[in-house]
Amino acid sequence: xxxxxxxSRIEKHKTKDLVIISVGPEAIIKGSVDIGPxxxxxxxxxxxxxxxxxxxxxxxxxxxxxxxFVKCPNIRPAFALLMEMGFKNAKLLNLPKNxxxxxxxxxxxxxx
Amino acid sequence: MINMKNALTLxxxxxxxxxxxxxxxxxxxxxxxxxxxxxxxxxxFALSTLKGKIVLIDxxxxxxxxxxxxxxxxxxxxxxxxEQVKNNKFEILGISLDKNKESWQKAIDRFNIQxxxxxxxxxxxxxxxxxxxxxxxxxxxxIDGQGTILAKNLHGKELEEFLKKTLNQN
Numbered sequence: 001x002x003x004x005x006x007x008s009r010i011e012k013h014k015t016k017d018l019v020i021i022s023v024g025p026e027a028i029i030k031g032s033v034d035i036g037p038x039x040x041x042x043x044x045x046x047x048x049x050x051x052x053x054x055x056x057x058x059x060x061x062x063x064x065x066x067x068x069f070v071k072c073p074n075i076r077p078a079f080a081l082l083m084e085m086g087f088k089n090a091k092l093l094n095l096p097k098n099x100x101x102x103x104x105x106x107x108x109x110x111x112x
Numbered sequence: 113m114i115n116m117k118n119a120l121t122l123x124x125x126x127x128x129x130x131x132x133x134x135x136x137x138x139x140x141x142x143x144x145x146x147x148x149x150x151x152x153x154x155x156x157f158a159l160s161t162l163k164g165k166i167v168l169i170d171x172x173x174x175x176x177x178x179x180x181x182x183x184x185x186x187x188x189x190x191x192x193x194x195e196q197v198k199n200n201k202f203e204i205l206g207i208s209l210d211k212n213k214e215s216w217q218k219a220i221d222r223f224n225i226q227x228x229x230x231x232x233x234x235x236x237x238x239x240x241x242x243x244x245x246x247x248x249x250x251x252x253x254x255i256d257g258q259g260t261i262l263a264k265n266l267h268g269k270e271l272e273e274f275l276k277k278t279l280n281q282n
Contacts (some may be wrong), residue, residue: 025175026211026235037175066175067248073177099211100236 001061007108011107017059023047024064026096028099030109031062033080041074047078051085060090065099127251130211138245140264143281144255145243147207149230152217158229164257166196166278168271169249171244173209173235174219179250182267183223189275190227196279203228209249211235 009015010030020032023043027034036043036052054060060082064074075092082090095102104110129275138143147169159169159233168188172179186204196202204227210216211233232238244251254263254274266274 009268025173028236039177071177098248100241104236 001093003093003095003102003106003108006061007103007106019054019058019060021047021050021060021062021078022064023074023100024063024066024072026049028103028110029063030111032075032111035078036072037064037066037074038078045082047081051082051087056086057088058106060087061093062087062090063093063095063099065095065103067098068096136245138253138261138264141262142261143234144253144259144261147230147240149207149240151228152220157228157244160259162203162205163259164263165200166257166262167202167255168204168275169253170204170206170241171207171209171246171249171253173249174215175210176249180219182250183219184227185259185268187223187225189272193275195281198221202279205230207240209229209235209238216256242243
C-alpha cells in the first residue's frame with residue numbers, strides 16, 4: 001500500500017476496518033499496533049497471538065521502515081506468518097527507504 | 113501594487129530561506145555541532161569533552177541490521193588503536209537512535225562495546241538526526257581534535273584505510 005493512501009485514510013478516519021501493525025522498531029504510524037521487530041522469534045509469536053482472533057478477511061497493513069526492503073529483517077517473517085495463517089487481505093506498506101523519509105518527513109499522522 | 117510588492121518580497125524570502133535550508137552543515141571541513149546525551153548508566157556526556165582527539169562518531173541503532181553488523185568491525189578498530197585511545201588521541205562515540213533502553217543495553221553487552229555509547233532513546237525523533245542531517249543508518253563522521261569534520265560516511269575498507277592513514281600520523 002502506498003503511504004500517501006494510508007495517510008489520507010487515517011486523516012479521513014477511514015480505518016475502522018483496517019488493522020495497522022508495526023513489525024519494526026517503533027509504532028510511529030497513528031493507530032498502529034506495536035508488535036516489535038519480528039526477526040526476533042518472541043515478537044513473531046506475539047504477532048501470531050495478536051492475529052489469532054482477527055477475521056481472516058480483515059484488511060491488514062504491516063510496516064517496518066527500519067531500512068530499505070532488501071535489508072529489512074522483519075518484513076519477510078511477518079508477511080510469511082500472515083500468509084501461513086490464511087489472511088487474504090494482508091498488505092505491506094511501501095516504505096522504500098525508511099519510516100523517516102517515507103513517513104515522518106512527509107508529516108503523515110503519527111501516534112503522538 | 114503594494115500587494116504585488118509584498119507578494120514578491122514574500123516569494124523572495126521563501127526562495128532565499130529555502131536555499132539556506134538546503135545548504136548542508138555536515139560536510140568535510142565544517143565544525144561538528146555539539147551533542148549532549150545520556151550514557152547507558154544515566155550520566156550526561158558532551159561531544160565537546162573529546163576535544164583534542166580524533167573521534168569516529170558512529171550513528172547506529174540495534175534495529176538497524178547493517179549497523180549491528182558493523183559493530184564487530186568497530187571493535188577491531190578500537191583494539192587496533194588501543195594505544196591511541198590510551199594516549200588520548202582517538203575515541204569512538206556511538207550514538208544510538210534506539211528507542212528501547214533494554215535492546216540498547218543488550219547490544220552493548222553482547223558486542224562488549226568498550227567505547228562511549230550515548231542515546232536519548234528517541235528513535236528518529238531524536239534532535240540529533242535532524243542536526244546531523246541523517247536520513248538513514250548506518251551513518252558516521254570522523255572529526256579532528258578541533259571538532260572539524262575530516263570524513264563523512266565511510267564504511268568497510270574505506271573506513272579502515274582512512275583510520276590507518278589518519279591515526280598512524282599521530
